[in-house]
Amino acid sequence: MSAMLEPRARAISRNRRVAGMDPDKRHQILEGANAVFAARGFDAASMNDIAAAANVSKGTLYVYFEDKEHLFVALIEREREKQKQGMYAALADEPSLTLALTNFGTGLVRLLTGPFALSAHRIVLGVAERMPDLGREFYERGPMQGAQHLAAFLEQRVAAGELAIGDVALAAAQFVDLCQSTLMRPRLFNAVRTPPGEDEVAHVVGEAVATFMARYGKAAR
Amino acid sequence: MSAMLEPRARAISRNRRVAGMDPDKRHQILEGANAVFAARGFDAASMNDIAAAANVSKGTLYVYFEDKEHLFVALIEREREKQKQGMYAALADEPSLTLALTNFGTGLVRLLTGPFALSAHRIVLGVAERMPDLGREFYERGPMQGAQHLAAFLEQRVAAGELAIGDVALAAAQFVDLCQSTLMRPRLFNAVRTPPGEDEVAHVVGEAVATFMARYGKAAR
DNA sequence: AAATAATCGAACCGATCGGTTCGATTTGCT
DNA sequence: AGCAAATCGAACCGATCGGTTCGATTATTT
Known part of the structure; x- marks a missing residue:
């Protein structure tokens, strides 16, 4: 004292x-x-x-x-908390729309196909029936929050005239899912035992951005 | 006899x-x-x-x-076996491309958000780390086979000049994932306790088809 | 009706689980 | 150095698990 x-x-x-x-x-x-x-x-x-x-x-x-x-x-x-920081940075910092989407998608896929997110998903899903609150909270504070962040970003770009989107929340979910195509599911089921390579991620995310922009883009194309 | x-x-x-x-x-x-x-x-x-x-x-x-x-x-x-029959019928029977995709997507979502596929997914994912063979087989004989069927269908339509697709396998996976956007994930995590309504499914699948066709369609637009 | 085999039901086995208890030991403060 | 508290470690608890065993019961065949 x-x-x-x-x-x-x-x-x-x-x-x-x-x-x-x-x-x-x-x-x-x-x-x-x-x-x-x-x-x-x-x-x-x-x-x-x-x-x-x-x-x-x-x-x-x-x-x-x-x-x-x-x-x-x-x-x-x-x-x-450890992994969330910096996840949404790509959306705030990058002025180019397609580049922002690409960076966000790449980070997302890297995180989701990594060992921790993978095992966390498996475990939470495995007990979701017995422990519904755990499942709901995990979803709401993880995937759902991510989609909402992206939706808010898209909203800005719609207001800026760069995008034309009817259902913004759905569009955000579509982009998130497009980024995971081919990569996340086989990993979750343990059919592929190593994370995707840098080039593979780049290809899938690139195609996700292309598909997304083909539907909702206004300027180019 | x-x-x-x-x-x-x-x-x-x-x-x-x-x-x-x-x-x-x-x-x-x-x-x-x-x-x-x-x-x-x-x-x-x-x-x-x-x-x-x-x-x-x-x-x-x-x-x-x-x-x-x-x-x-x-x-x-x-x-x-019980549920597979009739799943791929939509792809074979329907001449209209967008209608075939819509029907396939609707059936897919109905099946995936149903109670059995849901609990099967949760269980298999939950033990995928401990029982990798079970996870791999489930994936290969279920989701992967479905995506391959769709890819074969898309290939035909590419040959017929109705679609322009670079990576057919990826495009098929994209469509499958687009159909599930917003519907499957919250259901898996038990954040939504009832299957999506008919109208909700129709909307999401419709948007999936629209996005898919915006990217890969040749005729309209 | 008698025989035969599948099924029942309940006890039982060894192992393991989540969780607790408690004396022995280590650690950090004064 | 001496004290108090955190940690250790190992035994312990009751419950439950997957799986087995076996005599009693039920249904089918002849």
Whole structure:
């Protein structure tokens, strides 16, 4: 108490003298959970495995997370925040319409076909029937929010006279789906075990932009 | 022929004098399995539940199916055969290109957003990491085969001068994905708990056809 | 009616699960 | 150095799982 708020500030930023509050340990646990969930799915991932993978005792595990579902939700939320930043940057920064779409689509596909988004999708879909709230939240805060961002962007370009779109929300969803054609589905089903190559992504996204512009574009063509 | 192979015919079609061979009982079991798998997913569906739902003793269950995975595979295969017929009819029968696409797309969406395809997708995706063969087979004999059928159809129309397509396989995948925009994803995540209405399907498929034709159509526009 | 075989039903098996408990050990603060 | 708290680790709990076994029951065949 040398000053007034010394102890509190230390307890938060530097100490781990509060049970279940050490951010490093928390991170460590989430890393282990990530590995085990990705490899085995939700049901088949045991808390024993996770504790072992994280090099943490099972007791400590339950100090940091109250049960398996909360641990999984925390993992998803952390990863979402980690990957969301910069996803929508392409839409705000790039003046060229087709280039903005291309960059956005490329980033989207890279993210979706990556190992984390893939396993997260599999797990959430696998339990969506039993845990509808988890499925709904995952959808609303992920894919749906992405489509809405894109829709808002398209709206601007419509107002600017660059696009002519009747149903903007549908058009946004169409573009998102066009970008994934051929790439996401076989990956989800594990029929293709490696992420698509740079050239493959460029081709599919390019064709997505072309199709999208053929329908909704006003200037060129 | 009534004379000579009577007994054999009876043994197959009428009798149940061979263990695990009664088609009615097999059907009964699959019905129960369908209900339980759909409601709980693969891992959480217990063989006890399935036996109870099918009004069959657990012992009998294991006479007809050697384990849970085989039971699930048999269920999927039965349902696939049941629903595949007539799916590709629209492509063969209809002379009008846009009408053929519309009919195909409508049937596709109806099937995919229906309760069985939905739960089958969730389950297979949920275990795709642990059971890669199941995921790959499901994909290859379902979605992939559908896309190939459509690609073959598109190829004909390209040869007939009605379409101009560079990458036919990609174009087919694009159309399939366009048809599902807005409809399939929220349903998969259980964010929308009822199948889309007739009008909604018509709108989305109509827009899918419009976008597809804007890019690849030759005649109009 | 007697025989024969499929099915039932209920107990049982070993394994594993999520989650808890608690004494031993480590860690960081004073 | 000495203390207090976080963590460890291993045993433990009740429940449930997939799968098996076996005597009782039911239905079909002769």
